[in-house]
Amino acid sequence: MSFYKLYDFLRDLQKNNNKEWMDENRKRYHEVRDWYIDWLNQLDIELGKVDPDYISTDGRKAINRINNNLMFHPEKPIYKDHFGAGMDLNENGKQGDFYIHLGTEESFIAGGFYKPKKELLDSIRDAIDYNGEEYKKILNKKSFKETFDVIDDGDSLKTAPKGYSQDHKHIELLRMKTFAVQHDVTQKEVTQEDFMQRCVDVYKEMIPFRAYLNKAVTV
Template structure:
């Protein structure tokens, strides 16, 4: 079993996105899912060895359901076109998300659209020491890997309690603090794919640590 088989399964599922087809191919689905869980288990062990603050997360804990939530999104297809998983999971903090799909694949991390209390904590951290955050964001290798913060909704004015002339006002206006690195199928199919993800994880780590420290206050 390998990622080529996983991609092939997702393509067939995408063409036959209904419960009847899935029921007929349930065994194949479990085989692909089990392969991905085992692969995540291997990556989990490697990340735990290189990051002393890593929260061990088994593949079974990390992997997301392949069913779409039709209760809240009734117009979506029954099944997703990707396998998603979040490693380094710890309550209240942002995880390291891996998205393997036929339309797009990427890794992402940070805190996307946090609730008000968490957003307030992040803004307080930026107010207190925004220079450290800017140093992380402006590091050459970080910019080459992620470009910058993911495009998301921003305030048109300054947040409550902050002056529009604040030295970090452009950061403070953000409602999300997350980054993403796109992956190609060719990269995923290579033997060194896990090593590539480890490099990306380490590049993202200071960014995630800054945010996690902020929301844990």
Template sequence: MSFRKLFEFLRELNRNNNKEWMDEHRDEYHEVRDFFIDWLNKMDIRLAGIDPDYSPTTGKQAINRINNNLLFHPDKPVYKDHFGAGLDKEKGKGDFYIHIGINESFVAGGFYRPKKSTLDSIRAAIDYNGDEFKKIINKKTFRQTFEDLLEDDKLKTSPKSYSKDHKHIDLLRNKSFAVMHRFTQKEIQQDDFQEKVIEVYKEMLPFRRYLNNAVTV
């Protein structure tokens, strides 16, 4: 089993996105799912060995359901076009998410559209010591890896209780504090893919630690 087989399965599923087809190919689905779970288990061990604050997360704990939630999103297809998983899972921690799909593949981390109390804590930390955060995200290797913060839904004005002239107003306007690194299917199918994910994890560590400290201290 390989990521090539995983992509092949997802392409076939995307062309036949219905329960009948899935039922006929259930064994194949479990093969690729088990392959990804095994890959996640190996990644879990590697990350626990390099990060003393890492929260062990098995592949079965990490992997997301391939079914879309049609109750809340009835217009979506029955099945997703990707496998997704969250490692380093612990309540209150920012995400470390791995997304392997036929349309896009990436590793992402941080807090994406967090609840108000979490967002308030992050903004308070930036208000107190935003220079440290800017030093992290402006580091040359960080910008080469992630470019900019995700800004899908940024405030047009200043948040409540913060002046529009605040020295870090560009950060305080964010509703998400997350970054992403994209991978091509070719990169994912290469033997060193796990090493590349580890490099991304290491580069993301100071960013996630700053945010995790902001919401727990």
């Protein structure tokens, strides 16, 4: 098994996104999924070696369901066109994601808080109000900027959030509703033997960013 077969499965699923096809290919799906879970378990070990604060996450817990949630998004196809997995998870949910997305349209490694709930968003804004200089320093580090794109979902406020002035020195950050970054990878790069090490390297570069945000929502 390999990432080649994982992508082959996703491409076939994209062409045949229906329950009948999935039922006929259920064994193939589980073979790909189980192989990827084993890969995630090995990555879990490697991440624990580089970060003493890393929270070990079993691959079966990390991997997302392949079914779309049609209750809230009935317009979506039955199945996703990607495998998503979230690592470094804690029980209370107050921890920014370290997320791996492998899909037919795009593949990337990401982390942080994507559209967090109001309680978490308020805490992040409080941290930026108190010490936004530290956050900017992390974002402006040369190696960080070379590794990541800041995710801009186009949903930032047009004005200042409640409780903050329009002329706040960190107003552009305070207006944001998502605090996350993304590192794009190609399918060719994913299928290389060093992809796991690449994930580890990206994780290490992301540590200060996630640590700042995690502290903001827990302290």
